[in-house]
Amino acid sequence: MAAVTRGSFSALRRLLSQQYRRRCFRLQNFRPERTLHTPLFTCDRNLQMFSSRTLHTAAVSRGPIVQFKLSDIGEGIMEVTVKEWYVKEGDKVSQFDSICEVQSDKASVTITSRYDGVIKKLYYDVDATALVGKPLVDIETESGSEVIQEEDVVETPAMAREEHTHQEIKGHKTQATPAVRRLAMENNIKLSEVVGTGKDGRILKEDILNFLAKQTGAILPPTPFQEIQTPAPAPAPAATRPMSTPAVTKPPPTTPKPVFTGKDVTEPLKGFHKAMVKTMSAALKIPHFGYCDEVDLSRLVALRAELRSVAEGRGIKLSYMPFFIKAASLGLLHFPILNASVDEGCQNITYKASHNIGLAMDTNQGLLVPNVKNVQLLSVFEIAQELNRLQALGSAGQLGTSDLTGGTFTLSNIGSIGGTYAKPVILPPEVAIGALGKIQVLPRFGAGGQVIPVHIMKVSWSADHRIIDGATMCRFSNLWREYLENPASMVLDLK
Template identity: 85%
Template sequence: MAAVARGSFSVFRKLMSQQYRRRCFRLQSFRCERSLQTLAFRGDRKVQMFPSRALHTATVSHGPIVQFKLSDIGEGIMEVTVKEWYVKEGDKVSQFDSICEVQSDKASVTITSRYDGVIRKVYYDVEATALVGKPLVDIETESRAEVIHEEDVVETPAMAREEHTHQEIKGLKTQATPAVRRLAIENNIKLSEIIGTGKDGRILKEDILNFLARQTGAILPLAPFQEITPPPPAPPAAPRPADAAAAIKAPPATPRPVFTGKDVTEPLKGFHKAMVRTMTAALKIPHFGYCDEVDLTRLVSLRAELKAVAAGRGVALSYMPFFIKAASLGLLHFPILNASLDESVQNITYKASHNIGLAMDTAQGLLVPNVKNVQLLSVFEIAQELNRLQTLGTAGQLGTSDLSGGTFSLSNIGSIGGTYAKPVILPPEVAIGALGKIQVLPRFDAGGHVVRAHIMNVSWSADHRIIDGATMCRFSNLWREYLENPASMVLDLK
């Protein structure tokens, strides 16, 4: 019996050696378990205790649990509302998988995972308020040493900036190779600002370079994917006599009224809360109003000629790119309209970039995304950017970068209806214009004959603390001249 025990101890020491444990416990765990069970029956009770304890430590292996924190979204945002969870406790996630959607008073943002692992804890319910710097979920990651060092994603600015590459506009994943991510970080670009053109929306190196070109004004050749030729429209079928009246004009769809029969009270959240704060601050600004009308007859003809050219490149060309570009050309002559006042109203900052915002009526409320660096863009490039912003706005996917940093705004109220408005300045901006609908009205030409003219009314509001009426009037006259004689814009385009 003693010989058997000594033999068992000899085999046990061999099993517990580092090399044999690595070879058996990790690669042949099932065979090792059977060997230990056999040894336990051969030895005495003292021998039986040690292998069972060794078996427990060898087979139970968990990776480190990392607290995935909500990083700094920017713009001074310290809290967000959790709108939807895409995972639950026990779900397995991979890098770039969507975890949840959060909404601040600026934009909706989808948070994606930085790790491969399993969700072990969810910290917030839907509609709960999540705080920046606090954990969203606990993720049990793979048992790799390097994962532990990535736990803190908020404390250091470098990690906070990298974390932005894992925050995305709802529905658009920021997938990119490490080389592309490094290129974005080196140029201080957030991947959430770029829509990838690769497979499954993957961001390519060319997407980064094209984005940089738009920011710096560099001219790059059109990429092949931009040369899109739409299929020829199918010839309309002749309506049958019975359907002739319906084919002429279909009745507009009107929403049915909803009567709940009781009062409903709910807290202000998200964009509505931001609108209350912004408009409250706007009331402190003494507004100066100025209205005028613009004859767009020549622009209507020019746009009709260029519309098919833009459509051949896959871009819908509206009048707004011309309005925006004319405003930028005017701001070059009147930079005070592209300025801002500090909170103490002691200093004026003249903005170098013309980030011109466009007020949009969306399902989430009034949003004002802006086209960055209009002074460096062509009319076609502005149209491209507007197409992108309008697509994201319709889908409720506008990001923080699209909604922040504006220096001057236009509100196209005419797209809904009406000719005049009294626009409210969006602080810290100092001017805004509201565009009415384009109407065909009789006007006199140079010879005194009555002709058809396409007339649009514009209503300006300016911060009367730093902008006088004469400045606003001169800017409006220059803006109107560019639009009434669009060929003159060619002389000043850069």
């Protein structure tokens, strides 16, 4: 009888659906006849059920093989470079698990899975070029899961991948409470673009509100965290200085090792290097007008020294760049033509309402130019907050597309590396750019004719000479210099 039962079950397993098979199991488990049989038959029946369930599990784990295609990342990007695989053939993946990291000519993005299943094939090697719309991997999905032929999910990480926790918001994995997730969804905000200020990078409600304010131009009151924080105390004498003070000292810079291969190496240009070829080729069509000047930053140096401890008490590192950027925005209010763009044929000019000021940043991936949005509506401290966020993402190689696009004016702080003068190249469709040299203590004549030490910085401007004349560039530079040489004058125009 046991053999008949096993044969019948095998036939039913092949012919009936998964749900009906489960019902059959329940009916067989509760058949009253089983209590009348001997213990030997019960053991045989248990063995039968164990074998049947094993076959059932194997049947569920096998499903159709889906070609997982690279979706349209946007911005007209048609190809990317595969930078790293997070899976290999034979690995089991779940929905929203990271598949690989790819790099376009604008940003790095992480591709995440839409299905539960097993990786059967990888279509590209590391550093290979993947095409939009072509398969990345083959995934053998589970037959019990719903298989929908859709394009893959693209995740733009805003923090380190290992800090992510599972969250179903358009494929992004972030740390946030359900209330914060709901607030982000209601305002159509991608959590991957928000940097969390909570413990372990957790995104707080205040982070969402601050991000929304930057997008809409609203001005929010300071958060309770900022109000409670007090300025850091003055440095204690050496005898009473706390033990944590040595942690502030910077480690000595590491000297890069020379590279000598002994033979010529030819490789294709990829990623940001390929983007630079395209951008600089377009910039070559622009007639550049150059203008240089020097700025006395002695008063600004003293002001920053006073405010730096206040900013550090709020958890923000305050450099000179927020002042340079804010002074540029105040100058653009008087010279809006420098915050404009022209079409390819130079037939129309568009005056930009927002001051999205870019900062040329040297990273391991090459030259990147993220921008601070709506500088005209931000305070110096808020600009410093945004710069801290962009610099953290740039160091981690995780700047998103929204951070790298939409710029209207650019400053290049070449002095942070070295040098005094530069000839900056305009980033189309922008029409002006400035390069800032290093700050030097140099001798200058004071009001009484005596020689005094002052903090001097050289600045080099480039403007699109098709629409900007030399006088306009000169007047803007003079106004920008006045704001920095007399930072108290900025208070009258701050908003």
